[in-house]
Amino acid sequence: MAMYTQRSTLTQKVLGYGGLAVVLLIVLIPYGYIALTAFKPAEEIFDVRWLPRAWSLDAWRYAIEFEQFHVYIYNSMIAGLGAAVLALCVAVPGAYVFGRKQFRGKDVMFYIIVMALLFPFVLLVVPFTILWVKIGLYDTMPGLWLAYQVFIIPFAIWILRAYFAELPPFLEECAMVYGCTAFKAFWRVMLPLAKPIITSLMFLAFLVGWNDFLFSNMLTTGEGPRTASVIIYVSAVGGERVEWDVLMVMTLMAGIPPVLLYIVAQGQFLKTFAVRGH
Amino acid sequence: MARQEALHPAHTLDISSALPAAAASRPRTAGSERWLIWLFLLPTVLFLVLLLWLPFLQGVWMSFHKWPFIGEPQWIGLQNYRDLFGAAYFWTTMRVTLLYSLSTALQLALALGAALVLNQSFIRLKSVWRGVMLMPYAMPPVVVGAIWMYLLDPDLGMVTHYLLSWGIISKPIYWFSDPVWAKWIIMLVASWTFWPFMFIILLAALQAIPESYYELAEVYGANPWRRFRAVTLPHIRGAMLAAVIIRIAWNLAKIEQPFQLTGGGPGYETSVLSILTYRFAYLSGDFGMAFTVGLLLILVTFVLIAPFLRGFQKQIKQARRR
């Protein structure tokens, strides 16, 4: 990747590092504070100070033993994984066709799909709830997986299509001359080539499931597969006194895994998001 | 040579792909592939039709009804629309929706600044900083909401505490229920949460600018500002427009944060259109009205992104010609 290596003047460096510091502080101050809060004993929540006077794991113990928060974390994980697998099974073949094959009505269809990106999904909650109850998907994990697809598929197709389109031309044709059917050419050649982008979309799709609140809240009940997001919402807004220290533990538990995923797959994401204006 | 790139094709989100590909590569399809094409398209089309477009059309149909949660729907024509436009809260809602979408501008400013800084060659540990910056966006919005609820809490929140002790405010402000502050707060928290999305898109676009352009600009003696105007900006304009479009649409459509922080109140002061939809559907049980608001939301979204969409298409056409 191009990185302009000019001789940087001192002013530039000062400005650059200064800007970096400002942005980092904007992000890190809130996180730092809540991370420390998670280690404060309950009675210390009421005075504003950074370092706990006495470090304590009470809040963690409470979150796990009493609130059973790890169960909801597990639910979130399954929700994310299932959503990702389902999304890719649907989107990869579709995107492949949009990226590399010609057929009538292709452009219109692609427009319609990409338009779905801009759709206000809150509108779907009502019809989904009605329909899910009717067909028995309400309050089930597969019901969640299915619902998430409306977020993921348009986005996945948009990104995957561009990727497939940019793979070298003639590869499938070559494979077909050397003994593949059209399907086998996709399976043996194109799919392995798309592995990096598929991995990063897996992450992104997983995060959709992990992070979602709207559908998990509307399509599940306390009995069913509630995800961590919903529990956090309930703990923060749900009526009586808020146990801030416990809530901050939960935010850390729900918030850190996706951050770790992002960090692991960073390079990949950056490439995925490289928007070409040209 | 082209082979070199073959293994590492630029994995790019091709925004020009949003336009019909005008015979970019020559269409070559043998008849035997027909079945594959339709088979591969089937799941995608099925999913989107069944999960998106049918419910949507059903919703349009509902918006012409009085459609209670329990009981028979009743055709009332345009009555929902008349009621909506006649209601006092309608204009409150529109105002706060516009304000809320302004968050996009804030996000863009922060994202552009951060991306430009991180694109400087002298900065070390780039990937660490990049990871840190992505944190707010990577976490569930509800998590970020909860964090800010805590930080902004009027009694024990850090923000109130410091503002008081520095003498900026004289008594605690109930940020989420204050009629003046609530709408600004949801806007600011949304900006804080979602700016990294733009950041990552802009950074990727910046990194894709060939170095030679800058060298050329320097040879011609352009100062940093001129270089930014002449080289950087034209190269990232497409990415900026795309990011703005997506962000506007998603900001308007996502409800979890304002829902969590203020629940749409006080009154209707923070009931952006998506929250209003939600309130009608789940608090009043009036699905017809909920969809009427939802359709309006779609309309507002398109009105807001239309100018950017135009700019974006112009951008792509220019790129094509080059």
Add this chain to the structure above:
Amino acid sequence: MAENIGIRVHNLRKTFQRGRVQACRNVNLRLAEGALMVLLGPSGCGKTTTLRCIAGLEQPDNDDAIWVKGRNITRLQPKDRNLAFVFQDTALFPHLSIRRNISFGLDMHKTYRRAERRRRVNEVAELLHVEDLLERKPHEVSGGQAQRVALGRAIVMEPDAFLLDEPLANLDAALRVEMRTEIKRIQKRLGISTIFVTHDQEEALSLGDVIAVMKDGEVQQVGTSHEIYHHPANFFVATFIGSPPLNCLPCHVQTDNGALNLASRAFQLPLEAAGVASSLRNQGEVMLGIRPELVAIAPERPDTVAARVSLIEPLGSRTIIILEAEGVELRAMVQGETSAREGEAVHLRLDLERAFFFDNAGNRL
């Protein structure tokens, strides 16, 4: 014909966009078993389309267009044709090692056991001098090596025919010459019918047992290098082949007291003496085409043409002299050097006996 036909293309028609683009109007080719045919023609004349139709990557409009070894394969799937196609940009599979690339076809068909497949790959790799690269990935080899690998992938299949679409176009000049010799040698050795597409005439002339010259989706002429060069079927073939290009001079045929003359702005030459009269009698306007090597500087005589030397291009073994006669530009080519100087007035002898004459429609007279 008694000989075995390896590949036969019969009245091939291929249109795109519901008939709006005619890539192949009516292509007919016959290639003897084991021979090498070069398809030559300007860009867009339908060479690639013809080849793709043969490989099955494109569906011809007519049902009896493609025959290989006496079998009509027009509607067969590409994978069932047992043909090998080599693409211009090699189309090696980036995620597979060179070995797996070469054995791709064998792996797909699984006719042979693993050890046998391995043995064959090694054999082919040796033949093509890529045996040291087998464990590398395609992006780790040079352009010429990649092209060899692409060839290897074709050869290892022992196909009924090779189809090569400008396989050398991406290579630099020296490598091209080397590779083309090698391709020819390997083709001869394996004796597999081959169609080689190029728009480089030197490549075509040096390579082909037979050359088929195409234009606008139709075959203009099929013949050996010698035939194509010295006996072009029409004006297009004559001008398309040859470097430096054919001199073209619009003339008219005059009858003077029963004697036939060829007249143009620059000259008036007796035809009878040149022994080409018969076919030109009764013609009015004709196009004279004469190869530069048939134009020579000579002492003045009644049948020479006055001209002025405007430029000299020495090419080492040959020299091209660009001349101007009454506003008409002519090229002469001589072996070695020339004593002529730029600006000098000279006289030219045109070897009309070996020149070509074309009517208005471009047909040879």
